[in-house]
Amino acid sequence: xxxxxYGYHGASFEQTYRCYPASFIExxxxxxxxxxxxxxxxxxxxxxxxxxxxxxxxxxxxxxxxGSHCGVLEFIAEEGMIYMPYWxxxxxxxxxxxxxxxxxxxxxxxxxxxxxxxxTDFLDISNPKAILETTLRNYSCLTTGDSIMVPYNxxxxxxxxxxxxxxxxxxIIETDCEVDFAPPLDYKEPEKPVAPVPSGKxxxxxDEVPAEAEPKFNPFTGSGRRLDGKPLNYDPPPVPSxxxxxxGSAVANGKGQPSAxxxxxxxxxxxxxxxxxxSNVSRGPKATEKDAGKETKPEEPQKKEExxxxxxxxxxxxxxx
Numbered sequence: 220x221x222x223x224x225y226g227y228h229g230a231s232f233e234q235t236y237r238c239y240p241a242s243f244i245e246x247x248x249x250x251x252x253x254x255x256x257x258x259x260x261x262x263x264x265x266x267x268x269x270x271x272x273x274x275x276x277x278x279x280x281x282x283x284x285x286g287s288h289c290g291v292l293e294f295i296a297e298e299g300m301i302y303m304p305y306w307x308x309x310x311x312x313x314x315x316x317x318x319x320x321x322x323x324x325x326x327x328x329x330x331x332x333x334x335x336x337x338x339t340d341f342l343d344i345s346n347p348k349a350i351l352e353t354t355l356r357n358y359s360c361l362t363t364g365d366s367i368m369v370p371y372n373x374x375x376x377x378x379x380x381x382x383x384x385x386x387x388x389x390x391i392i393e394t395d396c397e398v399d400f401a402p403p404l405d406y407k408e409p410e411k412p413v414a415p416v417p418s419g420k421x422x423x424x425x426d427e428v429p430a431e432a433e434p435k436f437n438p439f440t441g442s443g444r445r446l447d448g449k450p451l452n453y454d455p456p457p458v459p460s461x462x463x464x465x466x467g468s469a470v471a472n473g474k475g476q477p478s479a480x481x482x483x484x485x486x487x488x489x490x491x492x493x494x495x496x497x498s499n500v501s502r503g504p505k506a507t508e509k510d511a512g513k514e515t516k517p518e519e520p521q522k523k524e525e526x527x528x529x530x531x532x533x534x535x536x537x538x539x540x
Contacts, residue, residue: 231268231270231322232261232264232265232268232270232322232323233321233322233323234261234264234320234321234322235318235319235320235321236257236258236299236300236301236318236319237299237300237301237316237317237318237319238301238308238313238315238316238317238318238319239300239302239303239315239316240302240303240304240305240308240315241302241303241304242305243302243315244296246292246293246302248357249302249303249304250304250305250306250368250370251304251354251357251368252290252304252357252358252359253288253289253290253304253307253357253358253359253360254289254290254291254292254357254359255276255278255290255291255292255302255303256291256292256294256295256296256301256303257291257293257296257301257321258295258297258298258299258300258301259294259295259298260298261294261321262294265323270323270325271325273290273359273390273392274290274323275288275289275290275323275324275325275326275359275360275390276288276321276322276323276324277322277323277324277388278307278319278321279311279319279320279322280313280317280319280320281318281320282312282317282318283311283312285310285311286311286362287307287310287311287362287365288324288326288359288360288361288362288388289303289307289359289360290358290359290360301319301321304368306366306367306377310364310365310366326360326386326388326390327385327386327389328389328390328392328393328394329361329383329384329385329391329396330384330389330394331383331384331396331397331399332361332380332382332383332384332389332391332396332397332398332399333380333381333382333383333398333399333401334351334378334379334380334381334398334399334400334401335378335379335381335401335402335403335404336376336377336378336379336400336404337366337376337377337378337379337403337405338376338404339403339405339406340374341369341378341403342403350369350371351369351378351398354367354369354370354371355391358391359390359391359392360388360389360391360392361380361383361388361391362380362383362387362388363381363382363383363387363388364379364380364381364387365379365380366379366380367380379404381401443533445533445534
């Protein structure tokens with residue numbers, strides 16, 4: 220069954236038209252919605268059919284097998300032509316004058332839709348929710364996979380429809396629809412701050428500085444004196460601290476010799492189980508005198524050969540005279 224020679228047949232409306240953007244007609248308002256302009260013959264055919272209102276249509280590009288859905292604004296286009304928003308032509312991969320198939324459909328009322336802006340600029344709008352609600356008033360339906368355009372402040376924002384419920388195409392006329400947002404396509408998660416390695420050591424260094432500045436106990440830091448009252452033949456170098464390597468090596472090598480007054484202290488140390496080098500407690504008085512006589516002779520060449528400080532290197536004198 221044909222109608223007025225335009226190829227309308229059957230109990231439903233289905234027809235092919237050549238599509239053109241809204242710039243070809245003085246109707247720029249259709250760019251901010253999803254409604255198309257059809258010829259008057261389409262209205263005559265639709266009026267004779269028992270279709271559901273509002274009128275909703277399926278648009279399909281047979282060449283690319285891309286589809287979408289839309290409403291209708293007016294029936295004032297030339298016969299064989301339709302005008303549609305340019306963003307819709309981009310979704311269907313259509314050029315001016317391409318063939319598109321139009322078929323009337325009935326869509327369920329939407330319950331849920333998930334949107335994803337292309338850029339984060341959309342989130343910088345003072346009230347994006349209000350702008351989106353105002354824009355969607357010009358839309359009749361939404362289709363999963365489409366990219367709608369939201370004009371605001373002389374700028375176009377594109378938003379992908381990534382999910383719709385209860386079907387892939389829903390009607391949003393006179394319905395309460397839950398809207399959810401996905402992160403924008405160009406959104407990058409901020410990197411977690413990682414504390415640099417030097418900063419972690421900074422507190423330890425701060426703690427070490429006052430520890431090093433604390434004065435330590437240094438024994439035997441006074442000037443040397445001879446028992447006979449004569450002046451020293453050399454000026455002794457400053458004695459290093461207890462933890463210095465020079466003193467440890469000198470004592471470990473057995474070159475230093477303690478005085479007679481320290482024998483009781485050395486015996487006390489040995490009684491406590493500690494190992495003390497250079498102790499004369501176990502020696503008899505005669506052995507001590509013989510050793511003293513032997514050591515007095517090589518003292519002077521040792522002073523000349525060894526520039527390092529050696530503790531207790533002075534001459535010994537017997538109390539017997």
